[in-house]
Amino acid sequence: MSSSDSAPASPAPASAPALGRPLAGRQALVTGASAGIGAQTARVLNALGAAVTVVARRQERLATLVEELGPGTRAKSCDVRDADAVAALFEGEAYDLVVANAGLGLGVAPLHAGDPSDWSTMIDTNVKGVLHTVRAALPGMRERGRGDLVLIGSVAGRQVYPGGNVYNATKHAVKAIYDALRLDEVGSGIRFTTVDPGMVQTEFSVVRLGDQNAADRVYDGMTPLGPSDVADAIAFAVTRPAHVNIGEIVIWPTDQASTRDVHRTQ
Ligand SMILES: NC(=O)c1ccc[n+]([C@@H]2O[C@H](COP(=O)([O-])OP(=O)(O)OC[C@H]3O[C@@H](n4cnc5c(N)ncnc54)[C@H](OP(=O)(O)O)[C@@H]3O)[C@@H](O)[C@H]2O)c1
Numbered sequence: 468m469s470s471s472d473s474a475p476a477s478p479a480p481a482s483a484p485a486l487g488r489p490l491a492g493r494q495a496l497v498t499g500a501s502a503g504i505g506a507q508t509a510r511v512l513n514a515l516g517a518a519v520t521v522v523a524r525r526q527e528r529l530a531t532l533v534e535e536l537g538p539g540t541r542a543k544s545c546d547v548r549d550a551d552a553v554a555a556l557f558e559g560e561a562y563d564l565v566v567a568n569a570g571l572g573l574g575v576a577p578l579h580a581g582d583p584s585d586w587s588t589m590i591d592t593n594v595k596g597v598l599h600t601v602r603a604a605l606p607g608m609r610e611r612g613r614g615d616l617v618l619i620g621s622v623a624g625r626q627v628y629p630g631g632n633v634y635n636a637t638k639h640a641v642k643a644i645y646d647a648l649r650l651d652e653v654g655s656g657i658r659f660t661t662v663d664p665g666m667v668q669t670e671f672s673v674v675r676l677g678d679q680n681a682a683d684r685v686y687d688g689m690t691p692l693g694p695s696d697v698a699d700a701i702a703f704a705v706t707r708p709a710h711v712n713i714g715e716i717v718i719w720p721t722d723q724a725s726t727r728d729v730h731r732t733q
Pocket residue numbers: 498499500501502503504505522523524525526528545546547548568569570571572592619620621622663664665666667668669670671672674
């Protein structure tokens with residue numbers, strides 16, 4: 468046996484993390500990137516070498532993020548409820564890594580006391596916004612025979628909780644859309660991933676409850692996830708070899724056992 472085909476003295480461990488810029492050459496688009504999980508996902512994909520386009524309604528926030536991330540990053544202002552505006556994002560582009568993250572909860576009232584205009588906003592953003600994004604992303608990915616489509620669902624799409632009603636329904640819909648895509652697109656070369664977090668401390672609770680103090684109380688006495696915990700999971704999924712599709716990632720804070728069971732120290 469020659470020295471060149473003998474086993475190396477210290478083989479690299481099988482679990483060695485990907486080094487360098489594994490997403491170099493990839494064109495990524497992240498919706499809901501002006502805050503929270505989306506902004507952090509843009510940072511992580513950028514660090515791994517992707518050229519990232521960040522999308523949301525608040526342009527000033529996006530401009531600050533583009534400045535932070537540097538050359539190769541672009542911002543596009545868009546309301547994902549507007550199907551034509553979402554389609555326009557993809558015109559003349561070749562995004563091969565799309566994270567459909569834009570979403571929100573509004574209110575925690577029981578159904579009989581809920582506000583139908585809040586229901587419309589949640590359904591139009593969390594369900595139809597995801598549908599518009601997926602519909603616009605798919606033709607290019609199908610043509611190129613590859614791509615990553617990551618949907619941000621929630622544990623609220625797997626379990627309901629009191630006052631969750633319509634938000635729960637929208638996130639159950641995201642899970643159903645993910646399941647349907649896997650069946651419709653098998654053989655296309657496209658990978659689909661749903662990332663379903665438990666409690667993450669972002670602006671989510673401020674938007675949902677309408678004030679910072681109420682939002683802070685959601686995380687009283689427990690340690691929630693941060694946006695990095697979710698972004699890192701997305702990065703793991705999209706940096707696997709092409710034949711590996713990480714399908715469903717459910718991420719809980721260690722202090723959260725279900726959508727209703729949270730361990731608090733006080
Ligand atoms: N935080 C949690 O506990 C948690 C848990 C599970 C799942 N999630 C999901 O994670 C995703 C991100 O939420 P987050 O926690 O990061 O909340 P966040 O900090 O409030 O960020 C939400 C993002 O969505 C964008 N957005 C909302 N409506 C939009 C619209 N109509 N068009 C375009 N962008 C829109 C917002 O940007 P603009 O306002 O600038 O448009 C913002 O960038 C959501 O889908 C949420 O349901 C969150």
